[in-house]
Amino acid sequence: xxxxxxxxxxxxxxxxxxxxxxxxxxxxxxxxxxxxxxxxxxxxxxxxxxxxxxxxxxxxxxxxxxxxxxxxxxxxxxxxxxxxxxxxxxxxxxxxxxxxxxxxxxxxxxxxxxxxxxxxxxxxxxxxxxxxxxxxxxxxxxxxxxxxxxxxxxxxxxxxxxxxxxxxxxxxxxxxxxxxxxxxxxxxxxxxxxxxxxxxxxxxxxxxxxxxxxxxxxxxxxxxxxxxxxxxxxxxxxxxxxxxxxxxxxxxxxxxxxxxxxxxxxxxxxxxxxxxxxxxxxxxxxxxxxxxxxxxxxxxxxxxxxxxxxxxxxxxxxxxxxxxxxxxxxxxxxxxxxxxxxxxxxxxxxxxxxxxxxxxxxxxxxxxxxxxxxxxxxxxxxxxxxxxxxxxxxxxxxxxxxxxxxxxxxxxxxxxxxxxxxxxxxxxxxxxxxxxxxxxxxxx
Numbered sequence: 001x002x003x004x005x006x007x008x009x010x011x012x013x014x015x016x017x018x019x020x021x022x023x024x025x026x027x028x029x030x031x032x033x034x035x036x037x038x039x040x041x042x043x044x045x046x047x048x049x050x051x052x053x054x055x056x057x058x059x060x061x062x063x064x065x066x067x068x069x070x071x072x073x074x075x076x077x078x079x080x081x082x083x084x085x086x087x088x089x090x091x092x093x094x095x096x097x098x099x100x101x102x103x104x105x106x107x108x109x110x111x112x113x114x115x116x117x118x119x120x121x122x123x124x125x126x127x128x129x130x131x132x133x134x135x136x137x138x139x140x141x142x143x144x145x146x147x148x149x150x151x152x153x154x155x156x157x158x159x160x161x162x163x164x165x166x167x168x169x170x171x172x173x174x175x176x177x178x179x180x181x182x183x184x185x186x187x188x189x190x191x192x193x194x195x196x197x198x199x200x201x202x203x204x205x206x207x208x209x210x211x212x213x214x215x216x217x218x219x220x221x222x223x224x225x226x227x228x229x230x231x232x233x234x235x236x237x238x239x240x241x242x243x244x245x246x247x248x249x250x251x252x253x254x255x256x257x258x259x260x261x262x263x264x265x266x267x268x269x270x271x272x273x274x275x276x277x278x279x280x281x282x283x284x285x286x287x288x289x290x291x292x293x294x295x296x297x298x299x300x301x302x303x304x305x306x307x308x309x310x311x312x313x314x315x316x317x318x319x320x321x322x323x324x325x326x327x328x329x330x331x332x333x334x335x336x337x338x339x340x341x342x343x344x345x346x347x348x349x350x351x352x353x354x355x356x357x358x359x360x361x362x363x364x365x366x367x368x369x370x371x372x373x374x375x376x377x378x379x380x381x382x383x384x385x386x387x388x389x390x391x392x393x394x395x396x397x398x399x400x401x402x403x404x405x406x407x408x409x410x411x412x413x414x415x416x417x418x419x420x421x422x423x424x425x426x427x428x429x430x431x432x433x434x435x436x437x438x439x440x441x442x443x444x
Contacts, residue, residue, distance in 0.1 A: 006032045009061055011100035016057075019096060025050035026209040032058045035183060040204040042157075042184045042197055049209065051185045052093045055079075055153050060098050063126055067150055070104070070124035075144060077151040079129040080172070082159040083303055084109040084280055085287065090155060091129040103127065110134045111280035118143040132160075132168035139175060146175050157184035157197065158326060173200070219316075219332050220343040222368045223356070225381040228349040231319055232260055234375045235347065236267065239297070244315050246290075249299045250331050252320035257299045260319065264297055271297035302327055310334065318346040325358040350379040353390055361388045 003016055027045035035058035045051055070076050081087045091107035103126040108117045110133050121144050138144045154160040182201050226234045251257045254275040264271035272286040272295045290298040291310055313335045322328050335342025348356050360366055366385045383391040
């Protein structure tokens, strides 16, 4: 199969040839024809399999062949994305595909000044890539109007339809024309998200090019168990032992990102970090340096799980497991892209056993476990499998309480300095702690 056989026009074929695209990926082959026909679509595919081209190529062709010219402060197609990084990535891809077409494209998102964006929109834009919050800000200030919108695309639809974006999406939907084409593309769809999406689309075609919620087979996945307090130490150990050339590390919190970056930089390791508290310009600069190979270790919160398209990224490390299991698929999807291979390592402590179990159920595989001899955890991580069964709950260490010169152990008071094993065989006399001065209650 070729892109020409899918019915794409010559200017698009010329752009694809310049980009080195030879044959369509499965999601492109299944999505392009129905989108060209104007069908509503829900498409599920692993991250890194070419979803952007799957919706952008037919969209650009339809805009070129159909509809009136865009007017001032208007757009003809909207692409909604969850993060600033993904907005930049998608816009750049669309810009390259439209190289030989008479169409304009632009991206808007928060974290930067709104005024230049308002100026750019004055002449109208054919394809606007946007994060929901900034799009609504622009719409409420009459900087962008929706009357000409022909197509709405939700990229990473599971995130876009999640509760965190529900209010923004509701307001955007209310302002859009009733007659439009709607496309949802994502790596993962929960059943509840699918049901919600089904209410928003008109007789949608649903396509899946891989089993639902399965991570790409090109990514080798394994787990190293460790105590929580030693995770950073273990990561540095593995970095040196495995001789990783470049690593994307995911941490749960912004503080965790900053702490690991500071520790790495203190060891003269070239590292940088990105999270929601950093200005957009700082985040973009760190990402650009990482892509250029100027930074060896990039530490990020899940703000970077979607939208990072890095050529030949060999390794992803989960310093902390994600709270939402679907985010695991997106995280490790940053490696093993476009036919390349990669590895994803998760550093897991006992507190994360429920998260690990949820990931294995979602991905339908039991992740291989390894132990590092010098990092075997004191708090063991119970065995799990893809059925969701946690084979043995971790035992919480018993805390010994002291008082009145004695030690409490297994409900018996023994002299300080004695262990249970050392205590006499006869029943020891209970010593009443000094703080228990009231009368003792007899058992009935």
